[in-house]
Amino acid sequence: MSQNKPGDIEVKAFATHQMIMQPNPFRRALRRVADDDRDDPVARAEKALAGLSGEFKNWMTIEADRLSAAWDAICSDGFTEATRGELFRAAHDIKGDAATFGFPSAGAAANSLCRIIEHAPDLARVPQDLIMHHIDAVQAIVRQRTKLDTVAMASELSRSLRGIADEFLTKANRDRPEHLEAILAPSIVPAE
């Protein structure tokens, strides 16, 4: 598609802005099909995703271990820009990926940890237990998933951690309204 020559760009100039329009550069990638066309690319992709699911547990274990390693680095070197960044990215990746991999409660615990990292005024003054409990929870949820009675427990664990973390963050940010607003703002992900 990128080899195709697009049409001319049209620019409309206004007092405060320009509006730039061009013919749809992707029109050749759009194909009209009959209403009863049975091809379903979404179903095809979901099936392919299901084909990967055998690897999800292993991937999740790797992600959880990366989070633990990031915390170990902080215990060793303290909070630096690099160690803080890696802890955040490791938690943030779990927050985003865990539900896809079948570990939504691990994602919720990781999200709670992300909020601590992002909104605590001074990470060095966050009780270490609070951070460690989040990391331990992620590890436990990932490694104990095969037990049938752990699903509800994992969910409860994540909910409890989020409650404790939010209480801490609300108090710690009582003089920082912009953070307080972000902490209390609803998520755009409905199930979160």
Next chain:
Amino acid sequence: MFRIDFNKLRFLVCDDNPHMRRILRTLLHSFGAREVYEAEDGATALEMYTHYVPDIVITDWAMPIFDGIELAQMIRQPESKGNPYAPIIMLTGHSEKRRVTVARDAGVTEFLAKPISAKGLYQRILNVVANPRPFIKTKTYFGPDRRRNTSNTYIGPERRVGGEMEVMQQPSLIDKARSGI
């Protein structure tokens, strides 16, 4: 009814997480895409963007070196040699409304919060392919029109002002946008 011929589109996927790149690659190939290039950070993605001239960019937000927002800002340079108009889909674990606003103001075309789904990704791609938005250039912004709805009655401070001055044909812009192809 319309379908997308994914085999006519070239994708650039940027995510530092190899598992998420694998999932994205799997989804895009399942949709029918053949050309999917991958980068693990913003800097590499920018190089690949210039080299491969992708039609659509799908990028994570939180990445080392420079992140997805910085990548979007670097792509949306109207004076750059590359194509500043390619749709950018921000696929991210961030799920706060203020993040959507930051992404929008960086020139991101579509925002997709994780967890990813085949349906969600397909819909975002369909949207950028079937309903491209005009671009807006102001003193402080260059990117897809951030207003998806028009309101003739809006009189707030952010109302665009000024009547249409003239329509200028600028074929040189398109030459710049697709130069080197």
